[in-house]
Amino acid sequence: MKQQALKSPSVKKRPAFECIALVLQGGGALGSYQGGIYEGLAEADLHPDWVAGISIGAFNAAIIAGNAPEDRVAKLRGFWNTITANPLLDIVTLSENLEPKGDLARPFYNEVSANLALLSGAPGFFSPRTLPPFFQPNGTKPATSFYESAQLKTTLERFIDFDRLNKGEMRFSIGAVNVRSGNFIYFDNRTHVIRPEHVMASGSLPPGFAPTEIDGEFYWDGGLISNTPLQWVLGPNKTGQDTLVFQVDLWPAQGNLPKNLSEVAMRQKEIQFSSRTRAGTEEFKRRQRLRASLANVLAKLPAELQDSKDVAMLKEVAGHEVYNIVHLIYRTRKYESHSKDYEFSRLSMQEHWRSGYQDAVCTLSNPEIFERPQNSEGVGIFDMLKD
Numbered sequence: 272m273k274q275q276a277l278k279s280p281s282v283k284k285r286p287a288f289e290c291i292a293l294v295l296q297g298g299g300a301l302g303s304y305q306g307g308i309y310e311g312l313a314e315a316d317l318h319p320d321w322v323a324g325i326s327i328g329a330f331n332a333a334i335i336a337g338n339a340p341e342d343r344v345a346k347l348r349g350f351w352n353t354i355t356a357n358p359l360l361d362i363v364t365l366s367e368n369l370e371p372k373g374d375l376a377r378p379f380y381n382e383v384s385a386n387l388a389l390l391s392g393a394p395g396f397f398s399p400r401t402l403p404p405f406f407q408p409n410g411t412k413p414a415t416s417f418y419e420s421a422q423l424k425t426t427l428e429r430f431i432d433f434d435r436l437n438k439g440e441m442r443f444s445i446g447a448v449n450v451r452s453g454n455f456i457y458f459d460n461r462t463h464v465i466r467p468e469h470v471m472a473s474g475s476l477p478p479g480f481a482p483t484e485i486d487g488e489f490y491w492d493g494g495l496i497s498n499t500p501l502q503w504v505l506g507p508n509k510t511g512q513d514t515l516v517f518q519v520d521l522w523p524a525q526g527n528l529p530k531n532l533s534e535v536a537m538r539q540k541e542i543q544f545s546s547r548t549r550a551g552t553e554e555f556k557r558r559q560r561l562r563a564s565l566a567n568v569l570a571k572l573p574a575e576l577q578d579s580k581d582v583a584m585l586k587e588v589a590g591h592e593v594y595n596i597v598h599l600i601y602r603t604r605k606y607e608s609h610s611k612d613y614e615f616s617r618l619s620m621q622e623h624w625r626s627g628y629q630d631a632v633c634t635l636s637n638p639e640i641f642e643r644p645q646n647s648e649g650v651g652i653f654d655m656l657k658d
Contacts, residue, residue, distance in 0.1 A: 337433060448491045
């Protein structure tokens with residue numbers, strides 16, 4: 272991977288938050304952007320206490336939680352180099368003179384790459400079934416998906432130390448959907464012993480991939496219901512601590528009016544899989560104001576009421592914790608299309624990684640993201656990359 276032109280500013284001391292959380296959205300091949308973000312955070316000596324992910328975000332989260340701090344960037348890079356290796360396309364990364372450029376060459380290259388992934392898969396990740404699912408017996412696993420992903424288990428075991436992940440030094444949470452019940456579930460190393468199958472389940476997006484079986488139940492990609500684990504980090508399972516959240520989104524909620532069917536398909540995906548975090552965070556701010564007001568009222572109750580069951584229940588939801596939520600959102604490049612989430616070329620992977628790193632450097636250069644919010648709700652929202 273090419274040397275980064277920028278360098279992430281060093282954070283001289285830990286920010287005044289008890290918990291640093293990293294939240295990673297799903298987005299397939301765009302996920303290397305999250306690798307660049309993490310490299311920027313690590314370079315600034317900002318190491319998360321809690322990492323949560325959905326789909327490809329779950330893969331990156333597992334690599335981060337399942338390795339020592341000094342090894343995480345190298346392991347992330349190794350994973351992405353593995354699944355984007357393609358001898359037919361890698362030659363263009365050997366020389367800048369060979370890189371496709373311009374409004375015709377680069378979109379053509381990306382579409383060729385995306386179609387190669389559709390036809391031949393991604394090494395160490397997925398490959399097409401020998402027989403399409405239409406020719407497979409009903410009720411069998413091959414009848415439920417176009418691709419076979421057993422090789423992914425070996426790849427995850429290569430880059431993730433699951434013993435370390437399950438020790439819980441870093442909290443780890445990933446989302447999936449129970450196929451039978453339709454219920455969303457989080458696999459969390461505080462409540463589950465995480466295996467490769469749990470990580471694979473979070474990325475089993477139909478109809479590309481078959482559901483992943485875990486202890487007799489079958490699970491699909493969590494992005495079917497929610498493509499970001501932000502609500503898990505901010506919701507009832509939150510730490511009860513002052514928290515600095517870095518939320519990395521791969522699909523922008525805002526975009527332009529499409530001009531053709533290709534742009535329609537891309538915009539549809541962006542809307543479908545975006546976190547809509549601005550709306551979500553506004554609702555969270557409202558809840559925080561209510562929690563703080565409730566805590567103030569409860570503190571004024573007479574002593575004889577403090578130990579009642581009703582007050583005890585109210586105290587569970589009241590609180591004065593503060594949160595800074597820092598958005599880092601991948602911006603679609605002009606030559607990318609609706610296939611950008613399955614365009615697994617090394618060239619695009621490197622560009623996404625560099626974009627993530629540069630966005631992290633830009634964001635971390637703003638000291639206000641580390642300052643405790645002083646507003647009534649105790650919530651600061653930041654998007655330093657906003658157009």
